[in-house]
Amino acid sequence: MPRxxxxxxxxxxxxxxxxxxxxxxxxAPRTSAEPVAPPSNLGPALSSSLPPLPVLGLPIGERDxxxxxxxxxxxxxxxxxxxxxxxxxxxxxxxxxxWPEPGVGPLGCELxxxxxxxxxxxxxTAMELxxxxxxxxxxxxxxxxxxxxxxxxxxxxxxxxxxxxxLLSGAGPRDxxxxxGLARTxxxxxxxxxxxxxxxxxxxxxxxxxxxxxxAQRTDSETTxxxxxxGLLVDDLHVYRAxxxxxxxxxxxxxxxxxxALMDVARLLYEDARSRVLG
Amino acid sequence: MAxxxxxxxxxxxxxxxxxxxxxxxxxxxxxxxxxxxxxxxTPIDLLAIGESGELICIRATEPDADDGGAxxxxxxxxxxxxxxxxxxxxxxxxxELGLSPLALPRVALFAPEFAPDVAAAxxxxxxxxxxxxxxxxxxxPLRHQGQLTxxxxxxxxxxxxxxxxxxxxHTPPPTSTAPPARTLVxxxxxxxxxxxxxxxxLLSEPPVPA
Numbered sequence: 001m002p003r004x005x006x007x008x009x010x011x012x013x014x015x016x017x018x019x020x021x022x023x024x025x026x027x028a029p030r031t032s033a034e035p036v037a038p039p040s041n042l043g044p045a046l047s048s049s050l051p052p053l054p055v056l057g058l059p060i061g062e063r064d065x066x067x068x069x070x071x072x073x074x075x076x077x078x079x080x081x082x083x084x085x086x087x088x089x090x091x092x093x094x095x096x097x098x099w100p101e102p103g104v105g106p107l108g109c110e111l112x113x114x115x116x117x118x119x120x121x122x123x124x125t126a127m128e129l130x131x132x133x134x135x136x137x138x139x140x141x142x143x144x145x146x147x148x149x150x151x152x153x154x155x156x157x158x159x160x161x162x163x164x165x166x167l168l169s170g171a172g173p174r175d176x177x178x179x180x181g182l183a184r185t186x187x188x189x190x191x192x193x194x195x196x197x198x199x200x201x202x203x204x205x206x207x208x209x210x211x212x213x214x215x216a217q218r219t220d221s222e223t224t225x226x227x228x229x230x231g232l233l234v235d236d237l238h239v240y241r242a243x244x245x246x247x248x249x250x251x252x253x254x255x256x257x258x259x260x261a262l263m264d265v266a267r268l269l270y271e272d273a274r275s276r277v278l279g
Numbered sequence: 280m281a282x283x284x285x286x287x288x289x290x291x292x293x294x295x296x297x298x299x300x301x302x303x304x305x306x307x308x309x310x311x312x313x314x315x316x317x318x319x320x321t322p323i324d325l326l327a328i329g330e331s332g333e334l335i336c337i338r339a340t341e342p343d344a345d346d347g348g349a350x351x352x353x354x355x356x357x358x359x360x361x362x363x364x365x366x367x368x369x370x371x372x373x374x375e376l377g378l379s380p381l382a383l384p385r386v387a388l389f390a391p392e393f394a395p396d397v398a399a400a401x402x403x404x405x406x407x408x409x410x411x412x413x414x415x416x417x418x419x420p421l422r423h424q425g426q427l428t429x430x431x432x433x434x435x436x437x438x439x440x441x442x443x444x445x446x447x448x449h450t451p452p453p454t455s456t457a458p459p460a461r462t463l464v465x466x467x468x469x470x471x472x473x474x475x476x477x478x479x480x481l482l483s484e485p486p487v488p489a
Contacts, residue, residue, distance in 0.1 A: 081375055191425055204481060209472040216471055224423070226304055229473040234481060257481045264475045267375075275299065275311045 052130035053084065054273045055123065055143045057165040059152055059182065060098070067168045068098035068146065069243040070200060070233055070262075072111070075144045076248040077266035079107040083273070084133055084141030088126050090148060091115045098146075100246040107248075119151050123162065142273045152185070162186075166196045166230060166269070171211035175201075180218045187223040195225070196272075198265050200233035208232035228272075231265040234258045285420035285427055289342055293427050295324050298339050298389060298418070301429040302327070307471050309335060312376055319361040321354055332379025334362055334369070340390035342420065347394025352401055355386040355413060377475075385412045389431070392417060398434050 060067045075085040091113045093099055102111045112129070116122035122145060130143045147165075165186065169179035183195055197215060199208040208231075216227045238253040245252065250259045299311050308330035315322040318336070325337035336358040340351050362384040370380040388401070393415050405413040415434040420427055 205474060205476060205478055208474070209470055212472040213470050226300075226471065228303065229307075229471055231474040231476070236483075257483060260480045261476060264480075267475065268473060271310050271312060275314065 052127060052134050053137060053141045053143050054164055055126045055130050055145060056269065056273075057123075057145050057147045057162060059147045059149045059165070059167065061149045062092075062096070062098075065097055065243060066200075066235060066239070069239065070168055070198075071144060071146060072099065072109075073239075073242070073249050073262050074266055074269065075142070076106050076109045077250050077262045078142055078270050078273075079109040080250060080263070081266060081270050082139045083270050084108070084137035084139070085144065086110045086112060086129055086133060086141075087144045087146070088112050088114060088122070088129060089146040090117075090122060092148075093146065105248075106251055118154070119147065119162075122147065122151075140270075140274045142269060149182075152182070162190050162193055164194050164196070166198060168198050168200055168233070169211075169215070170201045171199050171207055172201075176211060176215050176218075180215055180222070183215070183219045183227065184222050187219070187225045194228060195219075196228040196230045196269075198230040198233055201235040202232050203234075205232065230268045232261055233265060234261045283421045283423070285422050289420060289427060291324075291341065294339050294341060297420070297427040297429045298337070299325060301418070301431050302337075304471060305431050307473055310377075311337075318354075318358050320357070323358060328376060328378055329382075329385065331382050332377055333382035334366060334378060334384040336362060336384060336386040338386070338388050339418070340388070342391050344390070347392070348388060348390045348397045348415070349394065351388050351390060352397055352413075355388055355401075356404070358386055359384055359408070359412065383412060385414070388413070388415050389418050389429075390415070391419070393434055 058067070058071050060071060072087060075087045079085045085108075087099075087109065089099060089111070094102070094113050099111055102113055104110050114122065114125040116125055126143050126145045133141060133143065167179050167182060169175050179197065183197075186193055186195060197212060199211050202208040202211065212227070212229050216229075219225060219227050234257045236256065236258050238249055238256040238258045242249040242252050242258075249256065250262055253259055295314055299314075302309055302311070302325075309327040311325050311327045313326040315324065316326040317323075323336050324339050327335040327337060329335050336355065338351050338354060338358075340348055344350070366378065366382075366384065367380040369376075370378045393401075398415055401413050401415050405411055417432045417434055419430040419432070421430060422428070
């Protein structure tokens with residue numbers, strides 16, 4: 001059967017065609033800082049013919065400015081790769097030093113708050129956004145969700161929606177202990193979860209590799225589940241300067257090691273996200 | 280281990296997902312970029328990019344197929360000829376994927392079992408084409424915490440091993456110092472850590488002199 005490359009290119013790239021109910025192209029991007037209302041019913045949203053964008057959960061403490069900055073920078077770098085990205089956080093974060101001003105930010109990356117009070121509410125809102133955004137995302141994307149770490153401790157929490165999470169971990173023994181404990185808890189509660197780890201605050205690839213290997217080996221022995229590696233990030237002076245200025249590292253210091261590492265982790269996340277959309 | 284064996288049929292989507300997860304553990308340099316990528320006549324299960332930027336066509340046979348992998352091998356040969364002239368176009372259209380326009384595509388075939396003649400044919404073809412461009416691996420479906428998990432094992436043809444010049448008593452051992460060719464499915468890596476960075480990327484740029 002003779003074929004032209006154009007016939008199959010969309011399988012490769014994966015460009016998601018717009019559905020009949022998609023928003024007109026002239027629609028202005030959402031710039032309001034108003035909180036996103038949680039959906040009352042996920043049924044219509046999930047009935048869309050287009051698969052929703054993957055939702056990536058990031059457990060981040062309420063005072064963890066560094067991890068929040070890394071998450072925001074990752075969403076910006078993922079957008080630089082051509083993805084459609086949204087960063088969603090609970091409304092309680094509004095005005096906190098964790099985030100810059102809400103709305104559409106650098107490279108179209110959007111920061112939104114929602115009035116969710118628990119993990120289920122947060123995830124429902126994320127899914128609503130992921131479904132809506134899939135109609136406009138020509139090249140896929142990711143909805144990043146900040147999950148307050150204290151919500152993960154709630155024993156009666158509904159875990160089922162969680163599918164893909166990323167733990168940002170330091171490489172020191174204490175950090176690895178904490179991450180291993182969290183990984184064990186998450187895997188015990190949710191058999192469908194895929195858990196990734198990015199090591200940050202490292203000074204060499206060997207240091208990151210050794211830390212990841214130790215963490216993966218421990219998680220495997222405790223849960224018999226694998227950890228997915230999402231590279232390493234550097235906490236150098238450029239990161240802290242960028243945090244203070246609330247500017248993305250990749251724009252403020254594009255030649256810095258921190259920017260290179262962010263780009264590399266974003267690439268790993270985006271590749272997996274595209275695979276998920278196709279799968 | 281019988282209680283760990285997967286019982287019942289395996290949906291194609293589940294098989295692809297389990298294979299992708301297994302490759303994540305065993306072939307850390309591979310990056311899956313598409314699923315069910317339509318080739319000349321049939322969709323390729325997974326399309327990946329290897330460590331050298333080469334396109335890797337991955338096909339998995341479902342357990343109930345009874346042709347010993349023959350149909351899969353035929354599709355693989357078709358895939359190679361179909362993909363090769365399109366590599367440079369794909370590179371131009373999606374440069375961010377890291378595809379090398381100079382690297383020839385490879386195929387990786389997975390099945391519960393391959394017939395001996397299919398394995399021998401694949402090995403012979405791979406030798407003719409060079410650079411391990413066709414490789415086979417068996418998979419064993421297991422149930423782990425309710426999920427389908429695959430154990431992968433590279434296949435080497437007994438026929439090819441018997442007829443290999445290297446195995447002949449009359450042939451001196453190869454003296455080439457070239458690195459050994461890579462097997463199709465990399466042996467389980469001691470580390471699943473992934474990064475595209477080098478140590479040089481973590482060094483700060485020296486200040487530009489005024």
